[in-house]
Amino acid sequence: MDVTLGIDLGMDRHEPRRVVEVFERFATANGVSDLVVQRFCLALDEILTNVISYGFEKVPKEPRIRVDFGLGNGVLEVRIRDNGRSFNPLVDAPLPDLTLPVDERPIGGLGIHLAKNLVHDISYRREQKRNCLTITQPL
Amino acid sequence: MRDRGLESVKVTTSQSGDAVIAAVSGRVDSVNATSFEQELSKAIEGGSSRLVVDCGELSYISSAGLRILLLAVKKTRAQGGGVALCQVQDHVREVLEVSGFTRIMTVRDTVEQAIESF
Numbered sequence: 001m002d003v004t005l006g007i008d009l010g011m012d013r014h015e016p017r018r019v020v021e022v023f024e025r026f027a028t029a030n031g032v033s034d035l036v037v038q039r040f041c042l043a044l045d046e047i048l049t050n051v052i053s054y055g056f057e058k059v060p061k062e063p064r065i066r067v068d069f070g071l072g073n074g075v076l077e078v079r080i081r082d083n084g085r086s087f088n089p090l091v092d093a094p095l096p097d098l099t100l101p102v103d104e105r106p107i108g109g110l111g112i113h114l115a116k117n118l119v120h121d122i123s124y125r126r127e128q129k130r131n132c133l134t135i136t137q138p139l
Numbered sequence: 140m141r142d143r144g145l146e147s148v149k150v151t152t153s154q155s156g157d158a159v160i161a162a163v164s165g166r167v168d169s170v171n172a173t174s175f176e177q178e179l180s181k182a183i184e185g186g187s188s189r190l191v192v193d194c195g196e197l198s199y200i201s202s203a204g205l206r207i208l209l210l211a212v213k214k215t216r217a218q219g220g221g222v223a224l225c226q227v228q229d230h231v232r233e234v235l236e237v238s239g240f241t242r243i244m245t246v247r248d249t250v251e252q253a254i255e256s257f
Binding site: 014020035039042045046049098099102107111117118 | 168169170199201202203205206209210212213216229230233234237238239242243244
């Protein structure tokens with residue numbers, strides 16, 4: 001990666017917004033298109049909000065959440081790591097039924113669905129008792 | 140691109156016949172979704188169950204904002220009305236499409252068309 005930037009997050013609910021803001025400046029300054037920036041901002045927001053809201057429920061350890069951005073070789077990469085409970089958003093998040101009529105649509109449950117469907121490539125692995133989610137986008 | 144991170148959401152309401160128009164500007168995320176919900180509730184409680192949400196100045200919406208829109212649709216439908224969105228920016232429209240909301244909500248180009256959709 002030619003350009004990188006890392007941010008450590010606290011557990012405050014405003015933190016996703018702070019990361020989105022930093023990412024937006026980072027990506028825009030490095031020539032990433034507005035469309036990709038917008039999609040990544042939403043994915044970051046949803047995933048981080050989920051980690052902060054639920055990732056450390058009943059986890060008796062000090063939360064560590066870190067986001068790294070990287071740009072190089074025509075690829076944008078965002079990596080989100082946390083030491084919360086094991087959670088693979090690609091398989092552990094329930095799939096919303098988008099065909100339900102409005103009266104039967106549940107309120108909520110769309111955040112991870114949006115994140116997964118707005119970015120090009122997303123992968124998960126559990127390593128050293130941490131969740132590690134990587135989002136990549138060819139530019 | 141301008142710095143949008145610290146923007147809050149602003150809702151300005153007006154009346155047009157039977158419909159109430161809520162013009163939303165800024166961004167809606169998990170930080171300010173509650174304030175967005177309160178503003179939309181006020182608009183509906185004002186007496187009309189036909190709500191037009193003018194999204195012309197809405198630059199960003201996350202799932203926290205979608206929850207509020209869906210709640211508004213359910214509430215207004217229960218009162219015999221509904222919600223129509225209009226002037227939706229491309230990125231917000233994509234979010235609505237991916238979440239399946241374009242199937243369950245009326246989306247029109249202009250405020251006038253949204254009012255006529257009821």
